[in-house]
Amino acid sequence: MxxxxxxxxxxxxxxxxxxxxxxxxxxxxxxxxxxxxxxxxxxxxxNAWAKGLATGRAMSIGHVIPVSKTHEMVNPVFGDFITGASEAYVKTGYDLKLTLVSDADEAERYRSLSARGNIDGIILHGPHLSDRRIELLRTLDLPFVVHGRASEMKMDYSWIDMNNTRAFERATELLIELGHRRIALVNGQEHMDFAFRRREGFVAALIRAGIDPDPGLMRAGEMTEELGYRAASDMLQRPYPPTAFLASSMVTALGIRRALEGRGLRLGTDVSVITHDDDLGYLRNGTDVPIFTATRASVRDAGRQAAEMLLQMIRDPSCAPLQTLIEAELILGQSTGPAPG
Amino acid sequence: MxxxxxxxxxxxxxxxxxxxxxxxxxxxxxxxxxxxxxxxxxxxxxNAWAKGLATGRAMSIGHVIPVSKTHEMVNPVFGDFITGASEAYVKTGYDLKLTLVSDADEAERYRSLSARGNIDGIILHGPHLSDRRIELLRTLDLPFVVHGRASEMKMDYSWIDMNNTRAFERATELLIELGHRRIALVNGQEHMDFAFRRREGFVAALIRAGIDPDPGLMRAGEMTEELGYRAASDMLQRPYPPTAFLASSMVTALGIRRALEGRGLRLGTDVSVITHDDDLGYLRNGTDVPIFTATRASVRDAGRQAAEMLLQMIRDPSCAPLQTLIEAELILGQSTGPAPG
DNA sequence: CGGCCAATTGAAAGCGCTTTGGATGGCCGG
DNA sequence: CCGGCCATCCAAAGCGCTTTCAATTGGCCG
Missing domain, CATH: 1.10.260 (434 Repressor (Amino-terminal Domain))
Structure with a gap:
């Protein structure tokens, strides 16, 4: 009909x-x-197309996530982010169009996404430190919101980000207050902006406390369980092993815990661990008592807010770039305690 | 232009x-x-719409995943499944339209997805034992492929599924061969078809070996780390605790491991664990040596195959329903060993 | 040399919807 | 009784593409 x-x-x-x-x-x-x-x-x-043709509105939002050789996985936070975004889209009748692109032809894909005109806006995931995609999108005059920021890009654009620097600074401060001096960081890949900022916060707190950042106590990589396990195992067999770990994700923290338990170290007593917790649906940090002391910020909330920002920009194309900074809360769990001895 | x-x-x-x-x-x-x-x-x-209008082809596939109160999370396997599917879509120029629907208005959403005519086919995720969505989709004459099956629906439809029953049967057999008699199952929610089948395989193997299935050694729930931890903790303090566990997901298995280590039990020596491993990008079961003995099947592969099946059906609308059953491999890791004493 | 055919290109009619620019008719005040 | 103003409704022109049907060529055969 x-x-x-x-x-x-x-x-x-x-x-x-x-x-x-x-x-x-x-x-x-x-x-x-x-x-x-x-x-x-x-x-x-x-009929959606006829409508689109006639109005020039796509009623659909593109989410573009990069998939590269070195970073093959679809980050698990993505699922939660999208769930949040969907909440906003459903209310307003928008569709969510998912595009996985390999780094290589990414620019091309954006251009064609925009030219084909079947998208009203884009949400960009996983920005690097210096991310040329942002420049590109600006030239396309298609509203977009970045989930994260690109530290080295000084231009104005819309983003929503968690205050990574501050979160890791606070976490580090907490460990220092507990008497830890040898604190290790197991981070995500540091060409990713969020990871870079986390290290900055970490290092800043150390320096302020008069502790020399030790490169041997910093590891970065794809945030898998394995990374946590390996990094922790390696570091723990150094002559002066760390007494505390900062992890960039729950999954990595689980790997660290495995390394600890493998060598008979008790979590929270012998070695402290703080992790960042994206509050993912399927990887809760305990229900009543948190397992890990953690910096926590719901990525699902971020998704919802990002979507709302974008819809807002679509409604009012002339509006100035919107920027939202989310503060993580620092929640105390059972994985931290005073530095031993 | x-x-x-x-x-x-x-x-x-x-x-x-x-x-x-x-x-x-x-x-x-x-x-x-x-x-x-x-x-x-x-x-x-x-312009995609003009093209769509003129040709009647949407060049886009809908993925519909249910989000309910009791099952709020976007299952982590979903990310990998989609990555696989995307590989197929990119090659053929299709878009991937993601729709998260709450159970309540699911039927309505399908109908409108189909009527709006902006979708050429649907991939259905997370089928329940008796899933009315399948009936519904059949009446909509829109090609669709189910990721999984619905045991209680006897009609003919296209699906791709892992042989859940067989996988868990084999895993159970392995444990029995190793001398275990008290084997516990920590399963996903059993109204989900995959979980139901897994239990069937598990129970079948037990019975064949003359072991009475003990309801106290079976637990089902959202597959979180917490579930694994709680289920294992509870079961381990029973008078006759299990000597082996079967887990439905890596995340759950990690929780079980935490419970074991919490009470000083060694994995693979004191207690054996076999998990199902979807071969997710961010949760690898070890890189060289698998951590867990596991039944493994790549969900990403499944995604790619599902997409290819669907595209095939779109090309040739008259073709009979396609059905693909994937066998999981049983890989030996360090988490299994002979039953103690 | 005329006609037929293959090769190549165009004109124009949709596809299903929105939206501009009228129509139409009833009702008002003068 | 008449012009003007609403309140309603409609005809028709797109939106950008595909596709049917027709037109135009040049080559080739008889």
């Missing part, structure tokens, strides 16, 4: 039917009701 | 340009090259 058929059926013109359904004022209320009833009865849904 | 402009620019008609770009044979090769060059030079990309 299409507009015309519905109109014929009602003895009205397509014009009136269209207006009735889209809430235009110049149609009699009685007519509108009649049209709406008929539409429901015949299960009429406007 | 649109078709007409490009055509004017070239001194050709839109017809010819369209044909040249879409590989129709009735255009002179020299012209085709000229057109293609111009298209590239001007960065021309056809």
């Amino acid at each position: 299409n507009l015309k058929e519905l109109a014929d059926h009602l003895g009205l013109s397509p014009t009136t039917v269209s207006r009735a359904l889209n809430g235009y004022p110049e149609v009699k209320e009685a007519t509108r009701l009649r049209v709406q009833a008929a539409a429901r009865a015949h299960n009429y849904t406007p | 649109n078709l007409k402009e490009l055509a004017d620019h070239l001194g050709l008609s839109p017809t010819t340009v369209s044909r040249a770009l879409n590989g129709y044979p009735e255009v002179k090769e020299a012209t085709r090259l000229r057109v293609q060059a111009a298209a590239r030079a001007h960065n021309y990309t056809p």
Whole structure:
């Protein structure tokens, strides 16, 4: 059933039917009701393309996530982020179009996404320190919001980010207050902006406390369980092993814990661990008592907010770039304690 | 730049340009090259809606994943599945449209997805034992592939599934061969088809070995780390604690391991654990030596295959339902050993 | 040399919707 | 009784592409 058929059926013109359904004022209320009833009865849904063609609105948002050789995985936070974003889209009738692109042809994909005109806006995931995608998107005049920032890009753009620097600074401060001096960082890949900032916060706190950052106590890589295990195992067999770890993700923290337990060290007593916790649905940090002391910020919330920002920008294309900084909370769990001896 | 402009620019008609770009044979090769060059030079990309309107093809696939109150999370396997599917879509120029729906209005969403006509096919995730969505989709005459099956639905439809029953049967057999008699199962929610099948395999193997399945040694729930920890902790303090565990996911297995280590039990020596391993990118089961003995099947592969099946069905709408059963491999790791004493 | 065919290109009619620019008719004040 | 103003409704022109049908060429055969 299409507009015309519905109109014929009602003895009205397509014009009136269209207006009735889209809430235009110049149609009699009685007519509108009649049209709406008929539409429901015949299960009429406007054809999305025809609508798109006619209005120039895509009613769909592109989420682009890069998949490279060195970073093959779809980051697990992505699922939660999207869940949040979806909440916003569903309310407003937008679709979510997912595009995984390999680094190589990324630029091309953006250009074609934008040119094909079937997208009203883009959410960019996983920005690097210096991310050329941002420049590119700015030239495309397509509204976009970055999930994260690119430290080295000084231009103005919309983003939503967790205060990574501050979070890791606070976590480090807590460990220092507990008397730890040899603190290790097991970070994500540091060409990723979030990881870079986390290290900055970590290092800043150390320096402020008069502790020399030890490169041997910093490791970065794809945030797997294995990374945590390996990094911790290596570091623990150094002559002066760390007494505390900072982990960039729960999964990595689990690996660190495995390394500890493997050598008979007790978590929170012999060695302290603080992790960042994205509050993912399937990897909760305990339900009542947190397992790990953690800096926590819900990535799902971030997703919802990012989507709302983008929709806002689509509604009002002239609005200035929106920027949202989310502070992580520092929650105390059972994985931290005073430095031993 | 649109078709007409490009055509004017070239001194050709839109017809010819369209044909040249879409590989129709009735255009002179020299012209085709000229057109293609111009298209590239001007960065021309056809407008997706206009194309959709004209051809009736959406060039996009819907992935629908249910999000309910009791099952709020976007399952982590989903990310990997989609990565695989994307590989197939990118090659063929399809888009991936993601829809998270809450159980309540799920039927409605399908209907409208189909009616709006902006989708060529659907991939259905997370089927329940008796899943009415399958019936619904069949009436919508929109090609679809189910990731998993619905045991209680006897109708014919396309699916791709891992042989859950067989996988857990084999894992159980292995444990029995190792001398274990008290084997526990920590499963996913058993209204989900995959979990139901896993239990069936588990129970079948027990019975065949003359072991009475003990309901106290079976636990089901959202597959979190916490579930593993709680289930294992509870079971281990029973008078006759299990000597082996079967886990439905790596994350759960990590929780079980935590419970073991918490009470000083050694993995693989005091207590054996076998888990199912979806071979997720960010949760590898060790790189060289597997941490856990596991039944393994790549969910990413499944995603790619599912997408290919669906594209196949779209190409040839009359083809019979396609069905693919993937066997998991049983890989030996360090988490299993002979039953103690 | 005329006609037929293959090769190549165009004109124009949609696809289903929105939206501009009228129509139409009832009602008002003058 | 008439011009003007609303309130409603409609015709028709797109939106950018595909595709059917037709036109134009040049080559080749008889």
